[in-house]
Amino acid sequence: MALIVQKYGGTSVGSVERIEAVADRVKRWREQGNQVVVVVSAMSGETDRLVGLARQIQSRPEPRELDVLLSTGEQVTIALLSMALAARGCPARSYTGAQVHILTDSVHNKARIRDIDAARVGADLEAGRVVVIAGFQGVDEEGDITTLGRGGSDTSAVAIAAALKADECQIYTDVDGVYTTDPRVEPKARKLDRITFEEMLEMASLGSKVLQIRAVEFAGKYQVPLRVLSSFGEGEGTLITFEEDEVEDAKIAGIAFSRDEAKLTILGVPDRPGVAHEILGEIAAANIEVDMIIQNVAAEAATTDFTFTVQRGDYVRALEILQARAATLGARQVLGDEQIVKISLVGVGMRSHAGIASRMFETLAREGINIRMISTSEIKISVVVDERYLELGVRALHDAFGLDQDGTVSS
Amino acid sequence: MALIVQKYGGTSVGSVERIEAVADRVKRWREQGNQVVVVVSAMSGETDRLVGLARQIQSRPEPRELDVLLSTGEQVTIALLSMALAARGCPARSYTGAQVHILTDSVHNKARIRDIDAARVGADLEAGRVVVIAGFQGVDEEGDITTLGRGGSDTSAVAIAAALKADECQIYTDVDGVYTTDPRVEPKARKLDRITFEEMLEMASLGSKVLQIRAVEFAGKYQVPLRVLSSFGEGEGTLITFEEDEVEDAKIAGIAFSRDEAKLTILGVPDRPGVAHEILGEIAAANIEVDMIIQNVAAEAATTDFTFTVQRGDYVRALEILQARAATLGARQVLGDEQIVKISLVGVGMRSHAGIASRMFETLAREGINIRMISTSEIKISVVVDERYLELGVRALHDAFGLDQDGTVSS
Numbered sequence: 001m002a003l004i005v006q007k008y009g010g011t012s013v014g015s016v017e018r019i020e021a022v023a024d025r026v027k028r029w030r031e032q033g034n035q036v037v038v039v040v041s042a043m044s045g046e047t048d049r050l051v052g053l054a055r056q057i058q059s060r061p062e063p064r065e066l067d068v069l070l071s072t073g074e075q076v077t078i079a080l081l082s083m084a085l086a087a088r089g090c091p092a093r094s095y096t097g098a099q100v101h102i103l104t105d106s107v108h109n110k111a112r113i114r115d116i117d118a119a120r121v122g123a124d125l126e127a128g129r130v131v132v133i134a135g136f137q138g139v140d141e142e143g144d145i146t147t148l149g150r151g152g153s154d155t156s157a158v159a160i161a162a163a164l165k166a167d168e169c170q171i172y173t174d175v176d177g178v179y180t181t182d183p184r185v186e187p188k189a190r191k192l193d194r195i196t197f198e199e200m201l202e203m204a205s206l207g208s209k210v211l212q213i214r215a216v217e218f219a220g221k222y223q224v225p226l227r228v229l230s231s232f233g234e235g236e237g238t239l240i241t242f243e244e245d246e247v248e249d250a251k252i253a254g255i256a257f258s259r260d261e262a263k264l265t266i267l268g269v270p271d272r273p274g275v276a277h278e279i280l281g282e283i284a285a286a287n288i289e290v291d292m293i294i295q296n297v298a299a300e301a302a303t304t305d306f307t308f309t310v311q312r313g314d315y316v317r318a319l320e321i322l323q324a325r326a327a328t329l330g331a332r333q334v335l336g337d338e339q340i341v342k343i344s345l346v347g348v349g350m351r352s353h354a355g356i357a358s359r360m361f362e363t364l365a366r367e368g369i370n371i372r373m374i375s376t377s378e379i380k381i382s383v384v385v386d387e388r389y390l391e392l393g394v395r396a397l398h399d400a401f402g403l404d405q406d407g408t409v410s411s
Numbered sequence: 412m413a414l415i416v417q418k419y420g421g422t423s424v425g426s427v428e429r430i431e432a433v434a435d436r437v438k439r440w441r442e443q444g445n446q447v448v449v450v451v452s453a454m455s456g457e458t459d460r461l462v463g464l465a466r467q468i469q470s471r472p473e474p475r476e477l478d479v480l481l482s483t484g485e486q487v488t489i490a491l492l493s494m495a496l497a498a499r500g501c502p503a504r505s506y507t508g509a510q511v512h513i514l515t516d517s518v519h520n521k522a523r524i525r526d527i528d529a530a531r532v533g534a535d536l537e538a539g540r541v542v543v544i545a546g547f548q549g550v551d552e553e554g555d556i557t558t559l560g561r562g563g564s565d566t567s568a569v570a571i572a573a574a575l576k577a578d579e580c581q582i583y584t585d586v587d588g589v590y591t592t593d594p595r596v597e598p599k600a601r602k603l604d605r606i607t608f609e610e611m612l613e614m615a616s617l618g619s620k621v622l623q624i625r626a627v628e629f630a631g632k633y634q635v636p637l638r639v640l641s642s643f644g645e646g647e648g649t650l651i652t653f654e655e656d657e658v659e660d661a662k663i664a665g666i667a668f669s670r671d672e673a674k675l676t677i678l679g680v681p682d683r684p685g686v687a688h689e690i691l692g693e694i695a696a697a698n699i700e701v702d703m704i705i706q707n708v709a710a711e712a713a714t715t716d717f718t719f720t721v722q723r724g725d726y727v728r729a730l731e732i733l734q735a736r737a738a739t740l741g742a743r744q745v746l747g748d749e750q751i752v753k754i755s756l757v758g759v760g761m762r763s764h765a766g767i768a769s770r771m772f773e774t775l776a777r778e779g780i781n782i783r784m785i786s787t788s789e790i791k792i793s794v795v796v797d798e799r800y801l802e803l804g805v806r807a808l809h810d811a812f813g814l815d816q817d818g819t820v821s822s
Contacts, residue, residue, distance in 0.1 A: 054490070057430070075479060076464070
C-alpha cells in the first residue's frame with residue numbers, strides 16, 4: 001500500500017464531466033490498495049471569472065479581499081469532486097486550505113507555505129477515506145485566507161506530500177510529461193521519461209510551464225518523488241528523479257524559454273559600495289521578483305550600468321520605482337524593454353562537457369540572432385534575445401543539440 | 412454613535428451594480444457616525460447555479476459537501492462588497508462564518524447557531540472598519556463548514572446583532588416592509604409601520620417570507636430591535652417592536668399564508684399511550700419539521716386517527732417513513748395530500764377580542780371554502796384549505812377584517 005498525492009489542474013477539473021473522470025481515476029488508484037489525497041485547482045475559467053468581477057469594482061482589487069474571492073474557486077471543486085467520489089461508493093472528505101491549516105505568510109496573492117498540520121488528513125486516510133484538499137490557498141497566523149498565486153496548486157500538492165511523507169506526488173496536467181522543449185514551438189520536441197530534480201528546477205524557473213517553480217523547490221527540499229502526467233491519457237508521464245547517474249549520457253535535457261520577461265537598465269550610476277542594494281532594495285520591498293542581474297563598468301568614468309529582468313506584469317511598477325530613485329542615485333538615465341524573451345539550455349551533463357556555451361552562441365549567431373544578455377549556472381545557460389527570435393532560436397538549438405534524437409535519456 | 416447590523420439579501424447584492432449601491436448606502440450610515448456590520452447573502456442566482464452543478468453529480472448531494480459548495484456563494488459577495496467599500500475610501504474587512512466563529516450544530520444544510528465569538532469584529536469596529544460577514548453559514552465543533560438553510564442570512568444577522576449588542580438590526584430586502592398580507596395575492600394589502608415581535612413571529616412561521624422564522628426567534632430571545640426595509644428605496648420600513656401598547660387598537664395585524672404545506676394522515680391506530688411519539692419520533696429523527704398536529708377518535712373503537720402537516724419538500728420522505736411504520740403500529744391506512752395551503756390570521760388583539768374565529772369561519776363558509784384543519788394559538792388562527800382556494804380565502808379575509816383600512820396600527 002502506497003500513499004499517493006495527486007494534483008489535478010484547472011483543465012483537468014474544467015467541467016462536471018472532467019470532474020467525474022478524475023473521480024474514476026482516483027477510485028481506480030484507491031482500489032489498487034493505495035491511500036489517496038487529491039489536491040485540486042479551480043475549474044478552468046473560474047479564476048478569470050472571479051478576477052473579472054473584482055476588476056469591475058476595483059482596478060487593483062484589495063489583495064486581502066481578492067484572496068477571499070479567489071479561494072472560492074477551489075472550494076467549489078473540492079465539494080464537487082467529493083460528491084462525485086461519494087456517488088461512486090468511494091468515501092471522501094473535502095478540506096479548504098484553512099481547514100487543514102496550510103499555514104502561510106501574510107503576503108496576499110503570493111503567499112508562501114510555512115507549515116501544514118497533517119493530523120486531520122491522516123485520521124481520514126486511516127478511516128479509509130479519500131481526502132480532497134483545495135490547492136492554491138492557505139491561511140495566515142491571523143486566520144486570514146491567503147493564496148499562493150497562480151499555479152500555486154502544484155506547491156500545495158508537494159507541500160502536502162512532504163507533510164504526509166507520501167510515496168509519490170503525481171501532478172496531472174493537460175500534457176503527458178516534460179518535453180525537451182515546448183512542442184508548440186518545436187514540433188520535434190520529445191517527451192522525457194526522466195529528468196533530474198536540478199534540471200527540472202531550472203526548466204521550471206526558466207519558464208517551462210509544466211510545473212511551478214516553488215513546487216519543484218519544495219519537492220527537492222523534502223525529497224518528494226514527483227511525477228508529471230496527463231489527466232487525459234494513461235501514460236507513465238515524466239518522473240523527476242534524484243539519481244543523476246541514470247542520465248549520465250545526457251549533455252542537454254531540454255530547452256526552456258520564457259516570454260514573460262522585461263528588462264530594465266539604469267545607466268551611469270556612481271560606482272560606490274552598496275549601490276546594487278540601493279537599486280534593488282526598493283524593488284524587492286515591492287515584492288517584485290528580479291531574475292537576471294548584470295552590472296558593467298559604464299562608458300563614463302567611476303560610474304556603472306546596471307541591468308536586470310522582471311516579469312512583464314511587474315514591469316510598469318518596477319520602472320516607476322526606478323525612475324523615482326534615479327535622481328537620488330545620481331543616475332544618468334533609465335531604460336526599459338518589454339519586447340524580450342529568455343531562452344535557456346538545461347542539463348546536468350554540462351558539468352562534465354565543455355564547449356556547450358560556445359556551440360550555443362555559434363548556433364544563434366549563424367541564425368543572425370543578437371544576444372542581449374547572458375547568464376549561466378552550473379547546469380544551464382540563459383540568453384536574452386529580442387522577442388521575434390524566440391521560435392527561430394529554440395528550433396535552431398533543439399536541432400544543434402540533437403534533442404529530437406532519443407539519446408539524451410533512456411525512454 | 413450607534414452600532415448597526417445591516418443584512419442584504421441575494422437580490423440586493425445580485426449584480427456588481429447592486430453591490431456598489433449597497434456600498435454607497437453602508438458608507439452613508441458610517442458617515443453619519445455609526446459603526447456598521449454588514450451581513451450578506453450570495454448573489455441572487457448563485458446558490459441555484461451551485462445546487463445545479465451538485466445535482467449534475469449527485470441527485471441528493473452529500474450534505475457535508477453541499478455546505479462546502481454553497482458557502483462559497485456568500486464568500487464571493489463579502490469579498491466584492493469589501494472591495495467596493497475600499498474603493499469608496501471606506502476601510503472594510505470581510506469574514507466567512509468560520510472566521511468569526513459562528514459556531515453551529517452539525518446538522519448540515521439546516522444547522523442552528525449556538526454561539527458567536529464577536530471579539531475580532533469588535534476590534535475591527537474600534538479601528539474604524541466596516542465589517543462584512545458572510546451570512547447563512549457557520550462552522551461546527553469539528554471545524555466543518557455548515558449552512559443554516561435557505562434564508563439563514565437573516566438569522567446570521569440577528570445572531571451577530573445579539574452577540575455585538577447592536578442598537579438595531581436592519582434587514583434589507585426587495586420589499587419595503589411587512590404588509591398586512593402578500594400584495595401579489597391581495598393588491599389592497601397595506602404596509603405596517605410597526606408590528607409586535609409576537610405577531611412577526613407568527614407571520615414568519617406561517618409563511619410570510621419577509622423574515623426567516625429563526626431570525627425572529629433570535630431577535631425575541633435577545634431583544635434585538637429589528638427593522639425590515641427596502642434596499643431599493645429610502646423608506647423607514649417596518650419596525651418590529653416589543654411594546655404592545657402602541658398597537659392596542661389592533662385586532663388583526665395581518666394574514667399570512669403558506670403554499671409549502673403537505674398533509675399526512677394515519678388512520679385507525681390502536682389508541683394507547685405513547686402512540687403519538689411512536690408516529691412522530693421517526694419523523695423528527697429524519698429532521699423533518701412537523702407543523703400542525705391533530706389527533707381524533709376514529710370511527711373504529713379503541714383506535715385513533717392522526718393527521719399532521721410537513722413542508723412539501725419533506726412530503727415524500729415522511730410518507731415513506733409512515734408507510735414503513737404503519738404495520739408495526741397496527742394502523743389501517745396511510746393517506747397524504749400535497750394540494751393544500753395554510754391561511755392564518757395574526758394579531759395580538761385577538762387576546763382581548765372575542766369572535767374573531769367565528770367571523771373567520773363564517774367568511775370562508777360564505778365563499779364555499781371547506782376547512783380541512785384548524786389550529787389556534789393565543790394570537791393566531793390557522794386553517795388548512797385546498798390549494799385552489801388560497802387567493803379567494805386571503806382576499807375575503809383581508810376585506811372582512813378591514814385590513815386595507817388604516818386603523819389597525821398607526822402609520
